[in-house]
Amino acid sequence: RRPRRAPNASHYSSRGDVAARGPPDIDAALSSAGFLMPDSPVAAAKRALLFGIDKYQFAPKIRELHGCVNDALLMRAILEEQFGFPAENVTVLTNEHATRDQMLAALDALVTATGQEDVVVIYYAGHGSQMTDREGDEASGLDNTLMPVDSEGWSGVNRDITDDEVHLRLAALGVKTSYITIIVDACHSATITRDAFGVESRSVPADTRPI
Numbered sequence: 001r002r003p004r005r006a007p008n009a010s011h012y013s014s015r016g017d018v019a020a021r022g023p024p025d026i027d028a029a030l031s032s033a034g035f036l037m038p039d040s041p042v043a044a045a046k047r048a049l050l051f052g053i054d055k056y057q058f059a060p061k062i063r064e065l066h067g068c069v070n071d072a073l074l075m076r077a078i079l080e081e082q083f084g085f086p087a088e089n090v091t092v093l094t095n096e097h098a099t100r101d102q103m104l105a106a107l108d109a110l111v112t113a114t115g116q117e118d119v120v121v122i123y124y125a126g127h128g129s130q131m132t133d134r135e136g137d138e139a140s141g142l143d144n145t146l147m148p149v150d151s152e153g154w155s156g157v158n159r160d161i162t163d164d165e166v167h168l169r170l171a172a173l174g175v176k177t178s179y180i181t182i183i184v185d186a187c188h189s190a191t192i193t194r195d196a197f198g199v200e201s202r203s204v205p206a207d208t209r210p211i
Contacts, residue, residue, distance in 0.1 A: 046085040046119045049110050050075050050092045051103060053126035057096070057150045068125035069094045071185065075123045085121075098126070100148040100159040107169045111176075119179045128186030129153050130206035131160055142206055146186060154207035 052072025056062040076092055079085040091106055107122075114120055127147035131154075134143065145160035147153060153160060166182075173180050 044115045044118050046079075046083070046089060046121075047110060047114060048076070048079050048085055048090045048121040048123070049106055050090065050121075050123040051098050051126065051146075052092070052094045052124075053098050053147075053149050055095045055149070056127070056147075058152050058156070061155055062127065062147070062151070062153060065126065068185070071125045072123060075183075079121060096149055098148055099150045100161060103146075103148050103161060104165070107166075111169055111172045114173055114176050116176055117179060118177050120173060120177060120181070122180075122182045123185075124183070125185040127153075128184070129160060131158055131162065134162070134164075146184070154209070158207050160207070 050072045052069040054065045054068050056064055072092055072094060076090050079090060080087055091110070093102060093106060110120065110122070124146055126149075129145050129147050130142040131145055143162040143164060145162050146166070147160050151157075151159035170180065170182070
């Protein structure tokens with residue numbers, strides 16, 4: 001149920017666990033899971049929700065990124081042009097539009113719109129972080145999080161979306177369809193960066209403040 005670091009693709013079954021994980025190449029990752037092919041006989045519809053955040057509201061405290069919006073737009077092109085996703089079924093939220101409220105509302109709308117055995121793709125490119133576990137279900141004591149554009153993370157008002165919140169939506173989707181792919185290109189902790197040998201760090205510190 002954890003958001004996995006991209007560009008690996010994870011297929012979630014109706015139980016909400018990881019059933020298959022594809023290779024690093026995005027085209028290959030999607031193609032290797034045959035349920036994403038345009039001629040899939042079981043798919044009633046194809047739906048996608050894509051997030052890309054470069055310019056964070058609280059920059060420079062929250063470091064701006066480069067290429068996340070571009071990656072989300074490229075993903076839209078791949079899904080529409082190579083996998084037959086209808087443009088009207090692909091929702092893209094980037095930068096200032098990817099607030100916590102808008103991201104959660106878009107996820108909830110996706111759950112509502114999804115029909116039986118629809119093909120669903122969720123893609124996120126942006127900051128990832130960690131925060132103190134609120135549910136007491138993490139051995140590490142930390143939840144993994146996606147960082148919306150309006151989150152201050154560890155440094156102020158934390159509006160991160162936790163893995164538990166993502167899991168609730170995936171579980172709801174899993175009741176309707178077993179054809180779910182989630183791709184997350186984000187760091188999960190301060191020790192993970194996009195390029196370990198680069199000059200810029202992509203990570204943000206974990207929020208370890210008490211609940």
